[in-house]
Amino acid sequence: MRRVLSIAVLVVCWIYLGVAAIAEPSIELGLEEKGAYVYWFTYTDPTGVERSSKPERFMGSDAKLSMSDVPASGKDLRLHVMSVRTGNAAAKVIKPELLEAKPPKIELEEKDFQYVGLVRLRVVASDGKPVESAVVRVEDADGTKHESSITPVDEGVAVFRNVAAGQTSVKVVAEGLTKTSDSDIDIPAERDSLAFGRDIKVLGDVNTLQIASAPGTDDDARPKESSRKERRSSSGTNILSAIAGLIFVAVVIAVIYALLKSKGVTAKGALEKMGVALPETDSSVSPAPQNAAPAIDPNVCQFCGQQKDANGSCGCTVTPGAAPPVLGATPVTGPSGPRLIGTQGTFAAQIFPLIEGASIVGREASCNVALLNDATASRRHATINVNAGQYSITDMGSSNGTMVNGARVTEQALVPGDEIQIGGTKFRFEV
Helix, strand or coil: CHHHHHHHHHHHHHHHHHHHHHHCCEEEEEEEEEEEEEEEEEEECCCCCEEECCCEEEEEEEEEEECCCCCCCCEEEEEEEEECCCCEEEEEECCHHHHCCCCCEEEECHHHCCEEEEEEEEEECCCCCEECCEEEEEECCCCCEEEEEECHHHCCEEEEEEEECEEEEEEEECCCEEEECCCEEEECCCCCCCCEEEEEEEEECCCECCCCCCCCCCCCCCHHHHHHHHHHHHHHHHHHHHHHHHHHHHHHHHHHHHHHHHCCCCHHHHHHHCCCCCCCCCCCCCCCCCCCCCCCCCCECCCCCCECCCCCCCCCCCCCCCCCCCCCCCCCCCCCCCEEEEEECCCCCCEEECCCEEEEEECCCCCCEECCCCCCCCCCCEEEEEECCEEEEEECCCCCCEEECCEEECEEECCCCCEEEECCEEEEEEC
């Protein structure tokens, strides 16, 4: 009987594990370097459309990657793994025979992370202004061809994803264009920023946008951000000029007053010399005497009018104690360095310091900035990157999106004073 029960238990466990494996297909991943990574799968559905699973994040050098978002009918299955630190990604084709292994396992080395996750190429004319519209074709270091269209709303910027680092050829097709000057560029695997940005100069009579831009920018030039900094700088200069003008006027008035006083000239005499008639005053009329202040009884409270007791207390006496906090007051001290300061929502008036590198903002307790009580924030909502004085925010596929200064963004550079909204909470970014 005992042997029969043991066999029954083993059968039940085997059935359970088999059902679990079918319900939750996964791949074991091993990495050469420990760190923070994001992975996703791409595949082709039965209609021939290329689709992608939801990106997921993990920490460490090994992980179990869920394939629950990948249908069994998907073809051309490919695994993508991106380093949060470098912005580089690795891609691995998942062959059907690999999935037959129990469990299927993939090993990735550091050299496999050769694909730059985000490349921005801004096409500019000889005068530095971005082109109005064009088609940009790129062939990366491993021979893969990419293509991106530019329309007036793109401000001359063509966007590419997962481009192999190394020697890259670029060709621009546009009306009136005669030559692509920067036809060969090098996309580095190691960069100061997660994304790679470069100006591509073209020659010819091309249509351009009337947007001031600085030619030769190597890292993701943003005219909007530059103009905003210029406006802030101009505003600060105007304020300083106004203060300097007021100080100058005050000094001039003080000098004139001192000179007139040294010569015995009074304001009345100066006005009379200028022909200004002043009303005559009768010196014989003495000013009305002021009422004498009433005597104050030290035994009576001057506020409530009641008699004081032996201790000097009265009806309006209060017991000394700590003053109640002022509603809405913000702390005068806080952590130095990059930080988020809550301005609206559940976390208003709270300060969240940001670490060098990547800080994850989300609802999970393991996040660097944990918004535990904000149900509208995703578990891992966004990443704020701090790298040698450069700051940026990247949305991690959140449900409600990430807002910067009222606009929904996927990735955006940050400057002090920017307003960031994640879920139902608004923050002010400061350094």
